[in-house]
Amino acid sequence: MHTSKYNRPLVVSKAVAAPLLEAHGIGKRYGGVRALRQVSFDLRAGEVHALVGENGAGKSTLIRVLTGAVQPDEGVVRLDGRVIEHNSPHRSRALGIAAIYQQPAIFPDLTVAENIALVNEPGGLARRIDRGARRAQAKELLRAIGAEIDPEREAGRLSMPEQQLVEIAKALGGNVRVLVLDEPTASLTERETEKLFGILQQLRERGAGIIYISHRLEELGRIADRITVLRDGETMGTRQAADTDVRTLIRLMAGRELSAVFPKRAVKIGETVLDVRGLTSAAAGIRDVSLQVRAGEILGVAGLVGAGRTQLAETLFGLTPADSGSIRVAGSEARIQKPEDAIRAGIAYVPEDRRRHGVVAELPVRANATLAILQRIAKGGLLQSAAENALAETWVSRLGVKTDGIDAPVSSLSGGNQQKVAIARWIATEPRVLILDEPTQGIDVGAKAECHRIMCDLAEAGLAIVMISSELAEILGMSDRVAVMRGGRVTGVMDRAAATAESILELALG
Ligand SMILES: Nc1ncnc2c1ncn2[C@@H]1O[C@H](COP(=O)(O)OP(=O)(O)OP(=O)(O)O)[C@@H](O)[C@H]1O
Ligand SMILES: [Mg+2]
Structure with a gap:
């Protein structure tokens, strides 16, 4: 992969003999589905080993086996060459294996500090509590990863990326020998991702091993030493990241040539469909937002974590109603106090936190x-x-x-x-206005291209699309115009031709 732009120090691998962590001949079935078959995988001290594959390839299942969250039907897991008997999340954590799962395991009713303390205080929360110390420790861990989150906040009120950052702080609290990250950057912007990479670098210098799952294949070149590809529950081989390009990875993942990007189609732009003027919501932290989106148009919304992008979507959809300002859809005033009003007005919303609002798991x-x-x-x-x-x-x-x-x-x-x-x-x-919050976060390259194709089809059919994304490439690739947010305000709107990574970042940082 190309690392030209980023000079990362060469890491000398200390472990030549026994790997730090090793999975051997792992098999796991769920009913008729063979989630894993004969999978072997090893992790050395001081390396970042990336695990990639299409959705459903078995990545999360493999890491759940490593952490003891799932019992394999066959195969063993070894740490320092010794089989881990009766593996369980508790046992693996005690051995220094920390995991950040794809779906944050946050206790919504506890504060941020309590959530962090829960895994790092041996006796659990019931022990004699030193709230001050706990808060200080949480603050320190959050600061280390550059997250500006108040430790006293209720965890259930955090946004998806904030939850992810708390998860990372949680994992770093203990004595980490193996850190497993299942799509940690899915909802992070480049700036937060940058901070995370810095921390991973420190951990690996301390001799920890890191397993890193991501669908953002471009980022692997920057941090991974080796890459293992899974397809339909089987290993397709392990490669040196330095010798592997994105195209090769995609071919190994999909079993065929596949384009990672879907070229945006130019479609006819029509009348204004969504017309937002002076929208303000104190509860959502949205201030004086004005935006217009026309039929056939894709408006990309960029900004850093906490800039108010999701809050804007929630205000438009009636989850946090506006205090003042107006929303017009296709020329008529829409009074949106609750989601039903928004749906009636023709607004649909695919939220970012799809586990909470997106699907009904049962x-x-x-x-x-x-x-x-x-x-x-x-x-x-x-x-x-x-x-x-x-x-x-x-x-x-x-x-x-x-x-x-x-x-x-x-x-x-x-x-x-x-x-x-x-x-x-x-x-x-079949809405008139479609708001998509991180539409392709966590989905594989093939589905991502399909998702972009569908967005173009919908635009062509005359929908006005608002696409919130933390991925600059997606913003630049798919948007007709780009709105940048900071501190709950829109700090600028640019045409496709004028939008560049630099101009967006400038508006996002202020
Ligand atoms: N609890 C479960 N019950 C039944 N099937 C399951 C269960 N967990 C996973 N599977 C199946 O096992 C296969 C592998 O799933 P897994 O979650 O490991 O995929 P993944 O590689 O992590 O995908 P993604 O990129 O979408 O997160 C899938 O076909 C999935 O449907
Ligand atoms: Mg997964």
Whole structure:
């Protein structure tokens, strides 16, 4: 991979003999699904070993086996050459294996400091509490990763990227020998990602081993020493990151040539569909936002974590209603006090935190994919099953959702496949305005290109699309215009031609 721009110090691998952590011949079945077969993987001290593969390839399952969260049907896990018997999350943590899972394991009712303390204070929260010390430690850990989060905040009120940052702080608290990160940068912007990479570098210099899962293949060249590719539960080989380019990785992941980027199609731009003037919400921290999005147009919304992008979406959708200002959709004033008002006005919203608002884990894929349009396909209160099935099948195949069938519960899908179901559900409502918050976060390259293609199709059909994204390449690639936010305000709007990484960053930083 190309590392030209970034000169990272050469790391001399200390471990030549036994790897730090090793998985050997791992197999795991879920009913008829073979999530892992004969997978072997090893991690050396002082290295970053990336794990990549399409959605559903088995990455998360493998790391759950390593941390003892899942028991394999066959195979062993060794640390320092010794088999870990009766592995469990508790045991692996005691051995110095820390994991940051794809879905943050935050206790919403506890504060940030309590969440961090929970894993790092041996006796748990029930012990004699020194709140001051706990707060100080949380503050220190958060500061180390450059997160400006008040340790006394209730964790349930944190945004998705903030939760991720708390997860990282949690993992760094103890004595970490092995750190596993399952898509840590999925909702982080470049600036936070940068900080995270700095920390990983420090950890590896201390001799820790890091397993790093990411769908952002371009970033691997900067931090990974080796890369292992999984496809359909099997290892496709391990490579030196320095000798492997993104194209090769994609071919190994997909088993065929695949384009990582979908070229944006120019479509006819029509009348203004969404017209926002002076929108202000004290609760959401949104100040005097004015924006126009026309039919066929994709407005990209950029900004750093905490800039107010998701809050703006939540205000437009009625989750945190505005105090003043106006929202007009296709010429008529929309009074949006709650999501139902927004849906009636023709606004659909695919939220970033799809676990909380995006999918109903207990319901099957079928119901999830069609939940928002139940009114449309239900007649006289009776659900028309055939119509629902047809719709669900269409979207499942179009987005390539990897599932046992549309009757499988969403909770059995891999992280990326759950995302696809959430996206399907909202585009199926045929809205006039579609707000997408991090639409392709956590989905693999093939599905990402498909998602971009669908966005262009929807734009061509006359939708006005607002796309919030932390990925600059996506903002630059897909937007007709780019709005940049900082501190709850829009600090600038640029045409596609004028938008560059530099101009966006300048407006984002102020
Ligand atoms: N609890 C479960 N019950 C049933 N099937 C499961 C369960 N957990 C995982 N699977 C299946 O195992 C396979 C591998 O899933 P896994 O979560 O490991 O994928 P992944 O590589 O992490 O994908 P992603 O990039 O989408 O996160 C998938 O087909 C998934 O549906
Ligand atoms: Mg996963």
